[in-house]
Amino acid sequence: MPNALTRKQFLKRTAALAATSWLPRMSRAEARKLRMIEVAPGLFVHQGVHELVSPANAGDISNLSLIIGRDALAVVDTGGSAAIGRGFLAAIRAISDKPIRYVINTHMHPDHVFGNAPFVAEKATFVAHHKMARGLAARADTYLRNNLRLIGEEAFAGSEIVLPTDPVKEPRDIDLGERVITLVPRPTAHTDNDLTILDKSTGTLIAGDLLFSGHIPTLDGSIVGWLALIEVLRKEEAARVVPGHGPASMSWPDSLDPMERYLRSIADDVRTMIKENKTLTEATKTAGASEKDKWLLADEFHVRNVTAAFAELEWE
Amino acid sequence: MKRYSRSPVAALGAALVALALSMAPVFAQDDEAAQPPGWDGIKKEYYDGREIEEVKTGLVVEAPDKADDAAVVPVTVYINSDLADNIKTLRVFIDNNPMPLVGAFTFGRAAGIGPKTISTRVRFDSFSYIRAVIETMDGKLHMASHFVQAAGGCSSSALKDVATAAAGAGQMLVKKVSKGQRFASQQHQSMVTAEAQVMLRHPNFSGMQMDPATGKYIPAKYVQELDVTRLGELVFHMEAGISLSTNPNIRFTYGSVENETLEAKASDSDGATFSATSANNS
Numbered sequence: 135m136p137n138a139l140t141r142k143q144f145l146k147r148t149a150a151l152a153a154t155s156w157l158p159r160m161s162r163a164e165a166r167k168l169r170m171i172e173v174a175p176g177l178f179v180h181q182g183v184h185e186l187v188s189p190a191n192a193g194d195i196s197n198l199s200l201i202i203g204r205d206a207l208a209v210v211d212t213g214g215s216a217a218i219g220r221g222f223l224a225a226i227r228a229i230s231d232k233p234i235r236y237v238i239n240t241h242m243h244p245d246h247v248f249g250n251a252p253f254v255a256e257k258a259t260f261v262a263h264h265k266m267a268r269g270l271a272a273r274a275d276t277y278l279r280n281n282l283r284l285i286g287e288e289a290f291a292g293s294e295i296v297l298p299t300d301p302v303k304e305p306r307d308i309d310l311g312e313r314v315i316t317l318v319p320r321p322t323a324h325t326d327n328d329l330t331i332l333d334k335s336t337g338t339l340i341a342g343d344l345l346f347s348g349h350i351p352t353l354d355g356s357i358v359g360w361l362a363l364i365e366v367l368r369k370e371e372a373a374r375v376v377p378g379h380g381p382a383s384m385s386w387p388d389s390l391d392p393m394e395r396y397l398r399s400i401a402d403d404v405r406t407m408i409k410e411n412k413t414l415t416e417a418t419k420t421a422g423a424s425e426k427d428k429w430l431l432a433d434e435f436h437v438r439n440v441t442a443a444f445a446e447l448e449w450e
Numbered sequence: 451m452k453r454y455s456r457s458p459v460a461a462l463g464a465a466l467v468a469l470a471l472s473m474a475p476v477f478a479q480d481d482e483a484a485q486p487p488g489w490d491g492i493k494k495e496y497y498d499g500r501e502i503e504e505v506k507t508g509l510v511v512e513a514p515d516k517a518d519d520a521a522v523v524p525v526t527v528y529i530n531s532d533l534a535d536n537i538k539t540l541r542v543f544i545d546n547n548p549m550p551l552v553g554a555f556t557f558g559r560a561a562g563i564g565p566k567t568i569s570t571r572v573r574f575d576s577f578s579y580i581r582a583v584i585e586t587m588d589g590k591l592h593m594a595s596h597f598v599q600a601a602g603g604c605s606s607s608a609l610k611d612v613a614t615a616a617a618g619a620g621q622m623l624v625k626k627v628s629k630g631q632r633f634a635s636q637q638h639q640s641m642v643t644a645e646a647q648v649m650l651r652h653p654n655f656s657g658m659q660m661d662p663a664t665g666k667y668i669p670a671k672y673v674q675e676l677d678v679t680r681l682g683e684l685v686f687h688m689e690a691g692i693s694l695s696t697n698p699n700i701r702f703t704y705g706s707v708e709n710e711t712l713e714a715k716a717s718d719s720d721g722a723t724f725s726a727t728s729a730n731n732s
Contacts, residue, residue, distance in 0.1 A: 271665070354610055355610055411647075413524070413701065414524045415526065434518075437514075441519045445695075445696075
């Protein structure tokens with residue numbers, strides 16, 4: 135069940151939405167089955183588009199994964215709206231009718247969690263980093279309001295905050311039946327509640343937004359923490375990786391390189407400018423300039439990344 | 451509204467408290483945000499509806515047209531010598547924030563003479579003008595403004611990394627950032643205009659942010675007063691509202707003499723106090 139904390143609030147705010155879900159044209163989004171790619175035996179990925187969330191994409195901008203064990207299924211992230219969650223569920227049911235035992239969220243961001251609601255009826259356990267409930271609950275109002283505005287009443291109908299019921303504080307193995315996956319809560323990097331999933335049978339690392347490719351990385355945690363974590367991740371063995379944004383599957387660990395270059399250029403430039411007593415405004419104009427144009431959506435997120443990095447690094 | 455009869459600072463403080471009190475029930479409730487008073491309301495509240503001249507040069511508000519992070523929008527107010535040397539108060543407003551007064555500044559001798567610059571970072575609740583209004587000694591009002599497209603900054607969660615923020619809470623720094631230059635009006639003075647910065651690690655809770663542990667709004671707790679002095683002489687006094695970003699950061703010009711230290715003292719709406727002194731060699 136969704137956590138009672140925020141239920142009152144989102145009920146209030148989404149009451150109007152619920153009414154619109156009866157509109158016949160909603161069924162179009164509802165029926166749209168997401169396309170899945172089998173990137174390793176029994177591991178399917180749906181690839182999101184590199185766009186801002188919009189009524190047209192209904193929040194389908196992040197990668198979603200399905201892991202199939204002998205007895206049960208685990209789902210990793212659910213997309214940016216209930217409509218995408220339903221499309222994901224429909225795609226899963228076309229592949230397997232085993233029970234969905236776990237819905238794992240890699241972190242709190244709206245494009246990864248707003249598809250959770252349709253999985254409540256599947257009686258899944260909602261699993262996430264132990265800090266995710268706090269982070270998501272604190273932002274629940276803002277996330278609901280903003281995404282309703284950006285995605286629109288029709289496409290966002292039925293979307294709600296479903297908080298994790300099973301917090302992960304220490305690395306932990308989950309057995310889906312002859313298929314063990316390892317969940318590792320990470321220190322603050324992309325956010326303060328990033329969780330990675332390693333599918334041991336195929337050596338596939340599901341990195342969530344600790345790995346971006348194509349879509350510019352977005353910083354909502356700690357640039358120092360993220361750069362340090364990249365060095366740790368680099369030493370971990372995997373046959374392939376599923377990024378939070380990017381291709382369904384990438385090689386490992388070289389897929390980290392472009393993102394690390396981008397983050398490092400911001401950190402280096404911002405540190406230099408702080409040392410020279412330059413201002414935040416000046417930093418937003420020049421820091422990371424050499425790397426930012428290599429990414430999609432740079433105009434939307436780069437200045438924000440520099441702002442966050444500056445606010446963090448000026449306290450070093 | 452009646453005309454202020456007490457000292458401007460005391461009156462300002464009273465107005466701020468009155469405003470804070472009138473806002474308090476709104477923050478406490480699980481409701482839509484209060485309707486901000488808008489520019490007309492601000493004019494009435496703070497200036498008794500007096501005429502305010504829009505200044506084309508001499509007073510400039512610099513801010514991005516479209517802010518990427520509505521919770522950290524950099525803003526700089528530039529004031530030329532003519533206005534700066536006759537300044538009584540500077541107030542900065544964001545029309546559409548629930549508490550529009552960002553900060554009210556009064557200046558002392560150590561602010562020096564010649565042009566002034568003040569920069570900080572602010573929150574925007576919705577698209578709005580940000581304005582700087584200066585009252586000069588002759589009682590005239592001067593204004594400059596800038597429209598910023600940014601929204602959600604007052605309610606967005608204050609802290610990206612809760613644990614690190616808690617560890618550093620209360621830490622305060624004041625540091626000189628440039629030795630400064632001599633302006634025409636300072637030719638015969640022993641002083642130049644230098645620049646310094648105050649930083650305070652403080653969540654500056656707006657009252658519009660959610661507490662995940664209780665599902666209720668975190669009560670407003672924000673930096674309310676800041677005094678910066680140069681060897682005991684006032685540079686400026688600021689009274690602030692909820693619109694300053696988390697970890698308030700104020701960069702300002704002041705009149706630099708040789709080997710001075712700067713002292714900063716702040717207090718928040720819960721009565722907690724913070725202080726810092728600059729190194730005098732920088």
